[in-house]
Amino acid sequence: xxxxxxxxxxxxxxxxxxxxxxxxxxxxxxxxxxxxxxxxxxxxxxxxxxxxxxxxxxxxxxxxxxxxxxxxxxxxxxxxxxxxxxxxxxxxxxxxxxxxxxxxxxxxxx
Amino acid sequence: xxxxxxxxxxxxxxxxxxxxxxxxxxxxxxxxxxxxxxxxxxxxxxxxxxxxxxxxxxxxxxxxxxxxxxxxxxxxxxxxxxxxxxxxxxxxxxxxxxxxxxxxxxxxxxxxxxxx
Numbered sequence: 001x002x003x004x005x006x007x008x009x010x011x012x013x014x015x016x017x018x019x020x021x022x023x024x025x026x027x028x029x030x031x032x033x034x035x036x037x038x039x040x041x042x043x044x045x046x047x048x049x050x051x052x053x054x055x056x057x058x059x060x061x062x063x064x065x066x067x068x069x070x071x072x073x074x075x076x077x078x079x080x081x082x083x084x085x086x087x088x089x090x091x092x093x094x095x096x097x098x099x100x101x102x103x104x105x106x107x108x109x110x
Numbered sequence: 111x112x113x114x115x116x117x118x119x120x121x122x123x124x125x126x127x128x129x130x131x132x133x134x135x136x137x138x139x140x141x142x143x144x145x146x147x148x149x150x151x152x153x154x155x156x157x158x159x160x161x162x163x164x165x166x167x168x169x170x171x172x173x174x175x176x177x178x179x180x181x182x183x184x185x186x187x188x189x190x191x192x193x194x195x196x197x198x199x200x201x202x203x204x205x206x207x208x209x210x211x212x213x214x215x216x217x218x219x220x221x222x223x224x225x226x
Contacts, residue, residue: 004152033214042116042200042217043153088152092213097143097168100153
């Protein structure tokens with residue numbers, strides 16, 4: 001079953017702008033992860049945030065987690081053309097598998 | 111190079127045929143997973159295996175079968191019972207199965223299956 005839902009479904013921004021996408025989920029989690037998928041390729045892990053963490057950074061990525069609202073956000077700062085991809089959140093709820101959302105498609109215009 | 115490989119990249123199947131998709135990893139990971147992705151959709155879990163000689167059904171296991179005879183290999187068979195098999199299939203592995211705090215998954219490049 002699909003637990004995470006990303007919002008928006010699609011996002012188009014100019015190079016250099018920031019991109020923000022959100023993920024909401026339904027049940028309690030151990031951790032929440034964000035993945036990137038370039039067209040026709042496999043997924044690449046970006047960042048993992050544990051349920052007891054509120055914010056995490058990795059390079060140009062910033063992830064927040066609000067367990068009271070069951071939501072997370074991914075911010076990509078100073079976007080580049082290479083950031084054009086689909087981004088998925090995935091929740092780990094201690095049942096031996098990840099549940100993925102439908103993704104946000106980000107297009108960065110030169 | 112450590113990684114996870116899938117073959118073939120593209121696969122065409124006639125209706126009524128069984129086909130097997132290969133997934134191999136040399137990361138020494140215990141857990142392996144198969145997902146199906148339809149256009150514009152997220153990933154849906156087909157089967158997963160936390161350890162050799164053991165596997166569990168995911169959310170959409172009907173019409174699929176797997177085996178896990180070796181730690182490195184987790185082949186997926188798409189049987190004729192799968193009514194709508196045309197999709198992009200992704201294999202993944204992780205150090206351990208879920209219930210851990212570091213269940214990051216590593217993905218293969220995918221196999222695109224088309225039923226003719």
